[in-house]
Amino acid sequence: MALKIYNTLTRTKELFVPIEEGKVKMYVCGPTVYNFFHIGNARPFIVFDAFRHFLQYIGYQVIYVQNITDIEDKIIKSANEENVSTAEIASKYTKAFFKDIEKLGIKKADYYPKASAFVKEMIELIKVLIEKDYAYESDGDVFMSVEKVANYGKLSGKLIDKLQVGARVEENQAKRNPLDFVLWKKAKPNEPFWESPWSKGRPGWHTECVVMSQHYLGTPFDIHCGGIDLIFPHHENEIAQAESASGKKFVNYWMHNEYLNIKGEKMSKSLGNFFTTREILKKYDGEVIRMFFLSKHYRSPIDFSEQLMIEAQKGLENLYNSLRLADFSPKSEFNETEQFKEAFSKYEQKFISALEDDFNTASGIAVLFEISREIKKRLSKNKKITKQEKQDVYLLAVILYRLGKIIGLFNKEEKFQKNIDRNFEDILGLLIKIREELRQRQDWELADKIRIGLKKLGIILIDKKDGTEWEVVL
RNA sequence: GGCGACAUAGCCAAGUGGUAAGGCAGAGGCCUGCAAAGCCUUUAUACCUCAGUUCGAAUCUGAGUGUCGCCUCCA
Structure with a gap:
């Protein structure tokens, strides 16, 4: 028996060979904390957590890292809407994230690095990329030059000249090539910023994962995971930066989970067809949600x-x-x-x-x-x-x-374990006994009142030949 | 336009060359004051279509149809 993993990079199932024997270094793209995460976002969190459990079971020591993106345009937008600082937004939704994943039965990662704590390192990375002529500055912004990157598109299978640039997004005149992506973004008035050699601004999205994953896991590391929508441009751009800067391979195995759909369409915040995990947790136990996701293969789309x-x-x-x-x-x-x-x-x-x-x-x-x-x-x-x-x-x-x-x-x-709380069980036993007497007297109305009342509290009574048993509903 | 994924019973879903796992629902039965729950039994003769490779295909190849996704931020 041997572990096989489907690698997006090669589009085949490959035998898994760890870099360091007995160890798996794993990075999972985490949430951007500008809102409650939706039930589709929960999919990677749950499945990759389950895979980690499994890897540990078969004897690997797993180092599991998940980032928290707390610098991002949507956070700024959200802060403006709620009229509070970006830090407050980030802190509020980070807390909510941890609360929700706990309910999903997800074990904590070994590290949860925040983008805001790694700005210095990101600036260093960008400096290297400029030095090596992979990146250029333009009026306070810094862009990665896609044409300079060998094999750009190797993960997503996209060819630079075949991409439909500007089809859905406006071209940016400051870029030399419209596909160039931003590494450093100059702050507009009233936006949070960090000092840098180029401008007061903030790092681009892809850079944080490069810096933080390598910080905790080294170069290269074993497995990088995320949703299928991150393949392009996010992970493609991570590879471009990481490999251009280090000259080494970035990641050995790329794993991507398919979407959660709703009525056959991708669930997404921009389409507005989503339920937050929070809402769903009100109706179903986290373990039911876990069961739901694990009942299907992670690379198949599921309908919710x-x-x-x-x-x-x-x-x-x-x-x-x-x-x-x-x-x-x-x-x-x-x-x-x-x-x-x-x-x-x-x-x-x-x-x-x-x-x-x-x-x-x-x-x-x-x-x-x-x-x-x-x-x-x-x-x-x-x-x-x-x-x-x-x-x-x-x-x-x-x-x-x-x-x-x-x-x-x-x-x-x-x-399945009934003696959690002696007191609770005693009281329940008493109720059952009373109901038994009422049933003997054929006072069905009152007997049912007890049964229905308990059901509302999440306890189901099961009448059997030799007595009444009970069970807690999920 | 470029690239990619998927199509298995009413529903969901495994299965990548040897004649279809599993779950839910359904049907019949047991239990029961009723109900709910539970238990037992049962449920695919062309796995989207057509053509091909093979002794043999859901599984490989080609063509077609359909659904979805990526090429903007997105798990």
Whole structure:
């Protein structure tokens, strides 16, 4: 078994060979903090987080870096609209970002560099590019000269002379070639600025990722990730700067996730057809959102809809049910028998080889359902379950749990672990007892009042032959 | 105009040469005061079309149709 990654640069699946044995250095393009991020933006955050978990599981030490873009035109615009400083906008939405990704079950990156903290380094990089004649100054602005860059377009497959310049954006007269992109931007009145040899201004967008990724990960580093829309111009321009300045290869593997669509169209802020992750989190648990994204391959476009979210939710419930039916608890002890090890390795192998094939999470999740089905089957076929059978089922649940954990599922322990809060359970038990009495008296109205009332609180009562059980809704 | 992606059951979705994983929905059954939930069983005979390569193709090649994306900021 070996890990294969689809590399945008070569447009093929390649065997993954790390630069340093046992280590993966990974950079994921993060948010521009001018607004709440939308549910489509959540896709890379979630999938690449899951991939990181997986890489760690198969034994890599992963250094994971995600930038926070806190210098940018849209932040300035947003600040003007809300009539506060750009720093306040950035700080507000950075906090919101961290809050939201936590709810999505995303583990913190090792580093979250902010663009504003690296302006000095960016200026140094721009100086080098000017010295080497890759960049030029024009009235306080600095531009990267695309024609000077060998192989410009190698990532996106675009040829300079075939691009439709000016088709959708006005040409800038200060540029020598209309495709040249800005490295340093002179500040207009009332815009925030930094001192530089060229003007009071701010760095262009692409430069920060070049500087910050290399700062933490070195040159070259292993994996650079982001949404497919970043291929051009963002990542193309990163390569141009980084490789021109250093003379070395910038990144070995480029990974890009496809879009989240809505009604067949790309979800985007400019089209206005988006939901913020925040809104969606009000309706669905972060883990449901994770399930939704991981149920598909990251390089396929997905359509977002209420129906599909509900499907993801039901599927996840299904898995949790199996854990609950098996009386699984992550804390209880069990014996790792030979039989367990054998069964574990059978499913684990299947799961891992799915993930190793360019992170095929959809196929991996199918393995989880396979185990889930096996658990339920065993429990139902045997009306009277022996102690041994019960143990076997428990071991299957352990396997299910461990594999799910690899991609960041099963963090809602209250879903299968019932003794979280003694007090809570006692009170609930009392209510159930009262309802039982009411049912015996056939006072259905009052009995239903309890059931419906609890449902509103997120607790579902399940009446069975030998008593009433309960369950917490996601 | 240039470049690229995708097209598998009602819906979602794996599967890159040997006769179709999985989920949701549906149907039948069990359970049940009702309901909800749960469980069991079941659900693709041409994988967009046509042509080709092959003993054999959803899987490779060519042509076509359709959908979407990039070439502006965008995950």
